[in-house]
Structures are given as C-alpha cells and as structure tokens.
Amino acid sequence: MKEILELLESDAMLTPGRIAAMLGRDEEEVAGIIKEMENNKTIMGYFTLVNWDKLGSEKVNALIEVKISPQRDVGFDAVAERIYRFPEVRSVMLMSGAYDLAVMIEGDTMKEVAHFVSFKLASMEYVLSTATHFVLKTYKQHGTILNDGEEDRRQVIVP
C-alpha cells in the first residue's frame, strides 16, 4: 500500500497496470487498493506540478507568519479553519517556535496579497500579528527541482 502511494505521489499518471507490473502484483488488486484509498480519502486528489514561470506568469506568492491566541477547547484549530477556508490560501500549517501558523497565499498581484493580509487576515479576531514574506523565486517544490540542470551525462556505452 505504501509503495503504491509512493509511486503515485511521484507520478500521478501511473496506471494501475503499470504500478502492478512494477511491484510484481496483480492489476485488479492494485486498482482495488487505489479505489479504496480514494474512497477513504487517503488519496486526496491528483495534481499537476506546474512551473508557471515558464508562461511568464506574474502570480505572487507569500508566506505569512501569523501569531494567534489559542481559544479554550479548540486551541488553534478554529482560527486555522477560518483562515484556510479562503481560496487565496494555498496551505496552512501549525508551527512550533516564534509564530503559530504558516500561511501560504497566492494572488495575481502584490497589491491583492497585501489587501488580503491587511483586510482579512490581520483584522481577524484572535489574530495577534502577521509578518508577510513575499516569495522571490521558487527553486524546488514538492520534492521537484524546477530548473534541474542535471541531465544524463553518461556515455552511450560502457562496460
């Protein structure tokens, strides 16, 4: 099961047939396992890793450190939920250390992101402070180096 997930995580286009061949298992069995993991939401979806820079896209990404005061019974979760429900928010993580939530935001312009932070995030109840860091360049995402210069340098034939 773990092996199937690892393969799919590295390439969501892999068909059950190919996965079965790679793992020396039966195709129907693999298809069944995948279906089940989709049903019980172990597999949450299949995405494409896009290097938007190639399109000259001007999308703006920012990491926002958010400090919040935890609430009785629900801790940080209730505030986190209010934040992650905004579609502009790409990811939200509870962190140890100097701040509480790491929030990744994507917007079309810097102004749009700034607007979101000041009007939606910073002004939210229980949010104590925010610090916004704009992303200047993405080198690696989801374990993939975006502009990898390491092509095959082997000679065509060797012992």
Added chain:
Amino acid sequence: MTLKTNWADMVNPTVRDIPPSGIRRFFDLVTEVKGVISLGVGEPDFVTPWHIREACLYSLEKGYTMYTSNHGMLELREEIARDIHNTYKVNYNPRNEILITTGVSEGLDLAMRTLLCRGDEVLIPEPSYVSYAPCATLAGGKPVYLKTSVENGFQLTADLVEKAITPRTKVLLLSYPNNPTGATIDRKHLLEIAEIAVARNLIVVSDEIYDKLTYVGEHTCVSSLPGMRERTILLNGFSKAYAMTGWRAGYAAGNSDFISAMTKIHQYTMLCAPITAQIAALEALRNGRSEMRKMIAQFNRRRRLVMDALREIGLPCFEPRGAFYAFPEISSAGLTSDEFAKQLLKEEKVLVVPGNAFGEQGEGFVRCAYAASEADLNEAFRRIGSFIKRRLGRRKVLTFTIGKPEQIPEQTREGLVVGSSQ
C-alpha cells in the same frame, strides 16, 4: 636518414593479442546516430546522492587534496570492515586485511598480478564481465572458461569447476550477481563450489560489486562460507550500489600477507586511491543507506517492467535476480547477437550489447541494462517489439505498454513465443 619507428611492432605481443572490447566496438557506431535510446550502459542512471557529493565538496573546501596512506584512509577501512561484518558476519582487520583500490577494476588487476605465475590457470565463468580474461592474461595467466548456461540460470556448478581443474589451476573467479546475465547464485551451489575450492586448494577471487543489488533471495558473501575466508580475495566497490562509477573507489579484503603483497603493486603503480573518492565512500557508508535503498527499489521496479515487456514481445528471458541487466535470448529473430544489436540500432535506434561481447557463451543473447528512466525503457521496448514483429513477419499489430499484458490479444502473444520460426 631517420628510421621511422613502427609503433605497432613495439607493442608487447601479450597486449597486442588481446582482442578489442566487444562493447567498445559499438561505440563508434552509436556516435554517428542521433536519438538513440541506450540500454548499453553498465552504470546507474542516477547521479551520486547529493549528501555524498556535498561531503566531498566540504572536504575540498577544508583542503583535503593530498595523498592518503597507501592502504587508504584508516577510517574508511574501518567503516568497510564494519559494513562487511554487519552484512555477512565476516570479520576483516581494517589495519592489514583491507586495501582501498581505485574501483574493483584495480582490485582485480592487483589480485591477478599478485597471484599468477606464467601459465597459471584462472577459471572464469562465462558469460561474464569483460575485464576478467584480459586481466588474467596480462598477468601472465591463462583464462579457462566455465560455460554456464541459461538452463542453469547462468549459475556456476561444482561440476563445471571440477571438470576444468588441471594441475595448473590456481584461481577460481566468481562474479555474482553477474554482469551481463543478472544471475545470482544459490547458497547451495556456492557451498558445493566452496568444498571443491578447499579440496583442490583453489584461491577464489570474488567480485561482489553487485551484492547490494540483489532483488530475489539474499546474497551470500563467498568469504562467509566454511573454509572460504582464508582462501578468498573479496572485491567490492561503490560504483554500482551508490551510483559512484566516476569516483573510482573500491576495495580488496583478504589474508593480510596477500593484501600486503597487493599493496606493494598498488603503492608503486597507483600510490593511493583519490582522496576525494575515499571521502565520498566514507560518507556513503556512514549515511548512504536510505538513498541506496531507494535506488535499489527503483531498479527492482524497472526489472519487473522489463521482464513484463520481454514477455509481451515474446523474447524468452530467464529472470535476472541481481545487478541491473536483463539477458534475453534473441535467436528466435534469426540473427546472431551481433547482427541483432547492429540492426536494432540501425532500424530502431535502440542500443543493446551483443551477448558474445561477454564470451562465446553469450552468443544468442543480448544485454539490456535497465539503468534507464521508465519512459526510456517503455519506448525502447516498444521499438524492440516492432523490430521483433518485423523479423517474425507477423502482420498483426502489436501495441503494448510496459505493464499492460491484457492489451495484447492472446493469439498474438502466443504467436511471438520462441520456436515460431520466420
């Protein structure tokens, strides 16, 4: 008038008479063709894991650019001794029973030169790696081939060894997992061979460079068998398991008197293995296990894909259990290994190595290295499929993707199995 030196006449006849490498021969052919998918490469397609490269960069920054001891860095020898002990429960003293070499290649050469007197016979399984016979010959020895066959899964048997022994036999070379066949050898066979080695006082040189690339069953280290530690020179290295071919690092382990004799040659001809490679090897042994496992898991997946693809195409292939080679039988195409490889290259731009490059016994086979990306493997075997289909003169359309046996109609599959002549 100045006499022109004829350099060809200056070459030592022993060197002159060594035939050119059957693999190298193809090199020129390939460089002329564009868009070739190469399954001819005997090295991992992975780049050395980053933590190993980074450790070496750091050492360079710190100024580690000098000679090491002739034996190699003691820390590395200690780490190697630990690794052999942990894996095979065999103990070597890192101080005098291990020599760091520039790859198994040097270890092999040193072992042969240290062992052989003119005319001593070296038993070499065939098919096998291209360096064994030339190294034996250059050292003054005489290669004697033990013909393993596909029926036996290319395993050496005690019987083959026994029959080849003469009063001049001194060395038995073992090489499992095997290049080019991907064969491994059962413990049972090895035990029987070991018994003969002891009874007939043979020295065993065991090239176990692919030991970690064993996918089915467990690798048995020759020196772990009863009575074998004292008569075995164990050769191993970092090229394959850690994707470190270009670094040039390996080692020989064995009897201390013999290791010190090997060191004598090493000291005067190589001085020491490159310090960069030794530092990288040290990092590989200390922290490389998880990256290595990942690479091996990937090889294993590709191995299954390739077996599947060959089944679909109808080329019989015994299951390779180690290394990263498949060795399908191609005689059903009505071509020799050489013709097969040449025409496949010309017509389909896929490069495989003709089996006879690894000795006569490899005739009728080709070596396909699956050290290539899955996409390349998929495309390569699609091309090999159409090549075979043309050879067999079938009109049925054969479309397949690796790993999807059900897409091929049953009759087509049947029709392509060996024996269906042209």
